[in-house]
Amino acid sequence: MNVEDIIRTRKEIPLEARTLIHLTLVNNKVNEIMSATLKPFGISIQQFNVLRILRGQENRPANLSTINERMVTKMSNTTRLVDKLLAKDYVIRKICPQNRRKVEIKITSKGLDVLNEIDGIKIEMEKKILKKFTKRQLKEFNVLLDKF
Amino acid sequence: MNVEDIIRTRKEIPLEARTLIHLTLVNNKVNEIMSATLKPFGISIQQFNVLRILRGQENRPANLSTINERMVTKMSNTTRLVDKLLAKDYVIRKICPQNRRKVEIKITSKGLDVLNEIDGIKIEMEKKILKKFTKRQLKEFNVLLDKF
DNA sequence: AAACAATATTTGTATATACAAATGTATGGT
DNA sequence: ACCATACATTTGTATATACAAATATTGTTT
Numbered sequence: 001m002n003v004e005d006i007i008r009t010r011k012e013i014p015l016e017a018r019t020l021i022h023l024t025l026v027n028n029k030v031n032e033i034m035s036a037t038l039k040p041f042g043i044s045i046q047q048f049n050v051l052r053i054l055r056g057q058e059n060r061p062a063n064l065s066t067i068n069e070r071m072v073t074k075m076s077n078t079t080r081l082v083d084k085l086l087a088k089d090y091v092i093r094k095i096c097p098q099n100r101r102k103v104e105i106k107i108t109s110k111g112l113d114v115l116n117e118i119d120g121i122k123i124e125m126e127k128k129i130l131k132k133f134t135k136r137q138l139k140e141f142n143v144l145l146d147k148f
Numbered sequence: 149m150n151v152e153d154i155i156r157t158r159k160e161i162p163l164e165a166r167t168l169i170h171l172t173l174v175n176n177k178v179n180e181i182m183s184a185t186l187k188p189f190g191i192s193i194q195q196f197n198v199l200r201i202l203r204g205q206e207n208r209p210a211n212l213s214t215i216n217e218r219m220v221t222k223m224s225n226t227t228r229l230v231d232k233l234l235a236k237d238y239v240i241r242k243i244c245p246q247n248r249r250k251v252e253i254k255i256t257s258k259g260l261d262v263l264n265e266i267d268g269i270k271i272e273m274e275k276k277i278l279k280k281f282t283k284r285q286l287k288e289f290n291v292l293l294d295k296f
Numbered sequence: 297a298a299a300c301a302a303t304a305t306t307t308g309t310a311t312a313t314a315c316a317a318a319t320g321t322a323t324g325g326t
Numbered sequence: 327a328c329c330a331t332a333c334a335t336t337t338g339t340a341t342a343t344a345c346a347a348a349t350a351t352t353g354t355t356t
Contacts, residue, residue: 001294002294007218014274015286015290017274018273018276020277028220031172044312064336076314077314078324084311096334100322101335102333102334103334105334123164127164138164142151145149145171172354200315216326220342222344223346224305224344224345226341228342247352248351251304254317
């Protein structure tokens with residue numbers, strides 16, 4: 001991926017600006033591949049993230065705030081993400097009896113099934129995206145990302 | 149920025165998956181800062197990108213396809229981005245006389261003014277975002293990004 | 297020249313997201 | 327108990343984006 005080719009410029013871009021453009025281009029590319037990978041399963045990246053968080057709960061329900069604080073999206077949209085998953089029977093939602101302001105969300109076996117199906121494909125996809133990296137370079141890359 | 153802290157997990161994440169999550173988190177952070185920086189000027193990141201492409205044309209008009217191929221967004225949305233800029237008098241749009249299917253878009257002096265105003269602030273912002281990087285590390289980071 | 301294909305852009309629509317306000321519930325002070 | 331405040335979530339709304347179809351113009355074929 002060459003930045004100058006993609007944005008079609010012949011001018012020299014300052015290193016700082018180039019880095020941030022580069023980052024965005026790479027992120028877009030990765031997102032496109034991810035969305036396309038999930039498309040056959042009818043879920044978006046964010047819906048997938050919610051499902052994984054719920055699976056991580058290992059049968060304990062999660063309330064909306066818990067889900068939300070582990071994601072990048074805003075609270076109001078987390079509600080709507082759960083709505084979508086609910087419509088597909090991938091989660092169940094009920095009001096918490098101890099504190100009726102809260103809602104308890106749990107992944108269903110149908111939701112777990114679809115996640116398990118995706119797991120293998122996702123690992124393949126990740127390997128493909130990162131095939132040009134050595135383990136050493138991946139670690140190095142993560143170290144650099146930590147500087148942001 | 150520690151990935152495990154942000155997504156609040158205690159589990160070991162496989163290096164490949166961790167890398168892609170890390171990338172997304174960093175990109176989100178950078179985008180947030182950029183949007184916030186542009187907010188006082190009333191333009192979005194994408195609108196800003198269009199303006200810069202137009203400035204790069206150095207008085208020659210650009211048609212929609214030209215703008216679009218230098219951006220990540222889809223054609224139909226480029227139309228709407230230009231609509232927004234038109235409403236702010238940052239660009240003018242007219243039908244190309246040689247080929248009436250095409251439209252010619254040019255940045256106005258008002259558009260140039262706002263870009264010039266933003267230039268300095270943007271450089272400051274970039275420095276701030278990348279303050280923990282040495283020049284050497286930035287180059288290294290770009291080399292790694294090229295592997296995607 | 298009429299018909300068809302190719303090109304350039306726009307419009308319609310569904311989904312996604314950000315931000316502010318509204319709703320419903322619980323808690324602490326008086 | 328009453329009231330203000332805090333908390334948890336939802337709803338409303340504007341903007342952003344993806345995808346498909348529609349429109350308008352030009353180029354090509356017969």
